Amino acid sequence: MIYIISGYILITIIIAIFKKVDGYHSFINGIKDGCNVVLNMFPSLLAFVLIIECISSCGIIKDIMKITNHSWIIQIIMQMIVRPFSSGSSMSMMLNIYDMYGVDSIPSLFSTFIHSSCDTLFYMITLYFSSFSIVLNKKIYIYGILSIIITYFLITFIIFLFF
Amino acid sequence: MNKIWSSLILFTFIYAFMHNRTDILIEHLFLVPEKTITLLWNIGGLIILYNGIFQIAIDAKLIERIGFLFRSFVKWLMPNIKNQEIINLVCANITANLLGLGLASTPIALKIITKMKEEANNNKVTKEMLLLLIINVTSFTIFPLTIITIREKYNSNLGIYVWISLIIITFISSMISLIITKWRYHDIHN
Numbered sequence: 001m002i003y004i005i006s007g008y009i010l011i012t013i014i015i016a017i018f019k020k021v022d023g024y025h026s027f028i029n030g031i032k033d034g035c036n037v038v039l040n041m042f043p044s045l046l047a048f049v050l051i052i053e054c055i056s057s058c059g060i061i062k063d064i065m066k067i068t069n070h071s072w073i074i075q076i077i078m079q080m081i082v083r084p085f086s087s088g089s090s091m092s093m094m095l096n097i098y099d100m101y102g103v104d105s106i107p108s109l110f111s112t113f114i115h116s117s118c119d120t121l122f123y124m125i126t127l128y129f130s131s132f133s134i135v136l137n138k139k140i141y142i143y144g145i146l147s148i149i150i151t152y153f154l155i156t157f158i159i160f161l162f163f
Numbered sequence: 164m165n166k167i168w169s170s171l172i173l174f175t176f177i178y179a180f181m182h183n184r185t186d187i188l189i190e191h192l193f194l195v196p197e198k199t200i201t202l203l204w205n206i207g208g209l210i211i212l213y214n215g216i217f218q219i220a221i222d223a224k225l226i227e228r229i230g231f232l233f234r235s236f237v238k239w240l241m242p243n244i245k246n247q248e249i250i251n252l253v254c255a256n257i258t259a260n261l262l263g264l265g266l267a268s269t270p271i272a273l274k275i276i277t278k279m280k281e282e283a284n285n286n287k288v289t290k291e292m293l294l295l296l297i298i299n300v301t302s303f304t305i306f307p308l309t310i311i312t313i314r315e316k317y318n319s320n321l322g323i324y325v326w327i328s329l330i331i332i333t334f335i336s337s338m339i340s341l342i343i344t345k346w347r348y349h350d351i352h353n
Binding site: 002004005008009012013015016019021022023026027028029030031033034035037038041042045046047049050051053054055056057058091092095098103104109112113115116117118119121124125127128129132133134135136137139140143144146147148150151154155158162163 | 168171172175176178179182184187188190191192194195196198199202203206207210211212213214215216217218219220221222223224225269272273276277280286287288292293295296297299300301302304306307308310311312313314315317318319320321324325326328329331332333335336337339340343344348
């Protein structure tokens with residue numbers, strides 16, 4: 001895995017040298033953009049950590065766990081619902097699951113696949129269409145949600161097949 | 164999001180009050196900022212680092228080099244578009260998703276939407292715009308670098324399997340949803 005990551009970085013830098021691009025300055029510019037992205041993530045992340053703390057400390061999860069033995073299924077379904085709305089919330093849910101069950105367990109694999117194989121649908125719809133004053137119709141939402149449901153089915157299928 | 168968030172908070176407070184757990188709840192509440200900052204410290208740094216490397220890839224015009232591979236696919240997918248520039252931009256968008264440059268794909272997609280709106284000359288959503296949205300939502304990627312590095316940081320042993328199955332999942336899901344959309348969706352003319 002380390003070879004793939006370092007190979008990707010090396011190849012980009014080698015191509016940049018060959019094409020005589022100012023690598024240092026583009027790196028700095030990228031870092032600046034990255035700082036903005038991470039700072040924009042902070043408020044939604046804090047709001048989400050607040051929710052997680054409230055839910056986990058008010059004891060409702062313990063009470064649900066008494067009824068059902070598989071509490072991670074509920075967490076995964078929550079993440080499936082949250083993923084089309086907000087990327088930061090889904091990321092913090094994923095890290096929470098890593099901490100609780102270990103990184104190589106089935107719940108963690110589920111949540112990794114959910115986080116990285118689809119994107120924030122509703123945010124994208126507002127960004128793409130509403131900002132250019134394009135009139136939306138209902139079918140856009142139907143097809144978008146359909147594609148996300150297809151992805152979720154595939155994830156479940158692949159996990160039962162391979163892991 | 165607003166209604167869900169506030170009603171959940173209200174619900175947890177009432178629940179804790181009913182079960183006499185209010186003191187534990189308040190105690191955990193004061194730990195929230197600290198926990199958030201630790202999360203950002205661990206993950207945000209990685210995102211920033213990769214963003215720098217991705218910017219080099221964008222400036223070295225890597226995207227345009229690989230983009231021409233998808234030209235015939237895009238021509239099959241969107242046969243109504245005759246403008247060569249839009250086709251090139253869609254190819255660039257697919258490539259940016261492919262290399263895991265999620266942040267780079269959004270500005271390209273916005274540029275495509277403005278061009279498509281000029282072509283269509285009205286305020287309706289066209290089939291091509293919907294196809295573009297689905298390309299970006301089910302983003303087919305070959306190098307999901309950020310997620311793999313986060314997993315490495317948590318000492319994962321399954322790195323290569325996760326990588327391969329992510330490629331399979333994103334490829335099949337984007338193909339299926341694109342074909343369904345191309346086959347079933349029709350523009351509303353009125």
